[in-house]
Amino acid sequence: MRGAFAKTLVELAAQDDRIMLLTGDLGFMALEIFADRFPKRFVNMGVAEQNMIGVATGLAEAGFIPFAYSIVTFASLRPYEFIRNGPILHHLPVRVVGVGGGMEYGHAGPTHHGLEDVSVMRTQPGMTVIAPADGAQTANALRETWHLPGPVYYRLGKNDKVVVPDLDGRFELGRLQTVRDGGDLLLVAMGGITHEVVTAADTLAQQGIQCTVAIVASFNPAPIDDLAMLLARFPLVLTVEAHYVSGGVGSLVAEVVAERGIGCRVVRCGVTTPPLAASGSQHYFQHQYGISAAALVETARRELVKAQ
């Protein structure tokens, strides 16, 4: 997704000279295409994320559209109060770009796992929050939202190879996208884990369980009506996110179920334990947290039995 982001940002920056790219000293082998083409509009801020957001606020007040880039945790959590008192309070077009949502930096350990960024961003009504599922959706989400007047948070995966089958890059602000249309079970996914969810749905289909897979990439504004219509058709929904289960897509779905009075049981699949002080691959952590395709198949079958 970050490759698609950088490539699309170069396209947009060629058309609009207000676009700037700031980085907290990250982006090796990813941001060079922007830095080489627009050296005056690229600033490596050093390892100083709070100042990066403050400077972006000052630039935006003067008419620029700065994108501030770092790994998810350092982009969202370290400068959170700057984001709150800067672009959100001033309603300025700063774009905060977090790369490596979930456990994509698995071996780097818990300091590098982005597990609560959507939660803390989504709680700010003044912040548009976008979490695409693959590269093509990232490109279209960026094309649709780069020019919004207020701030935007983009939660990106760093993997550019993953493609969500049949999504075809579809994105619309405030809407959800579906890629499977079965009547037995609803799966709602967010972000880079989506391809695991589709794999799980296809495995379940081979076992005679037909799933609908819905993808939420637009969190603020959230696809409330789309979700409500879908949820009303199912007795059971599994939400899946490489994120703590509080505040992300699981919470969003639970809010819609509760606020609309929908009779659908919500099973939230995601991270529920304190940070694991262990090293491992993304796949290892997906398995540990029960959100690998295989683990999701097991959970789906178990919960469907309970529902009978």
Place this chain on the structure above:
Amino acid sequence: MSTIHSTAIRQIILEQSKRANVGHIGSCLCVADLIAALYGGILNIPSPRDPDRDRMILSKGHAALALYAALHLKGWITTEQLNTFYTDGSLLGVHPEHVLPGVDFSTGSLGQGLSFGAGAALAARLQHSSRRVFVLVSDGECNEGALWEAVMFAAHHQLSNLIVLVDLNHQQAFGYTDDVLKMSPMAQRWRAFGWDVHEVDGHDIAALEQTVASLDTTSGPPHVLVASTTFGKGVSYMERQIKWHYMPMNDAEYAQAQQEVAASIIEVAP
């Protein structure tokens, strides 16, 4: 020569603090001369909405009442607006909000204004504008680590159009700075980070104006005026007293404060 008299700023600070029955009086009195110098002569602001105006960020946002007084004396906010200070629904709160004409950035959380200012200064350079950016910070605010990120950034990028004023009053909310978290020698710290440092008397308006006029804001390092001030300046019983960071005045205290501030006009008259 400043077109705004700091005595008028102090009188407004006292009136409004008394009417609203709130504190932060000492912090506001402390910066009255800095604010008078800025708004009375230094700042180039044809109108508060002019995109090419100098920017001014009151990073020590708790001195907002001193700023409101200057904005009122400039004619940018009316008496009616000024009199809404601290009332429900007012744009004039304890800390300044950017929605008010003349306030470029909202502040209140210490250590953030200088980063906004560094961005504003970089923007001016990229837009080939000669506008300058002023940021007024407190010495206690320099406790914030994020402020030093901005200090490093501004020096690295040689933001010569960025001018910081440090209100060096040697005290902070709950104690004296040397006892809480020592920031001295303040000037040497900024110098070590590569800034052009000027140590000035923060109550000498003419000296402040002359110092700023002498700065090269087209090339070279960013500038800082380390301005020595007296907390609560102008009201004898408030000077250097921690409690006047917080306390409102009773009627007797208010009468004495106004009397002393009014008397200061006679003192400085030729």
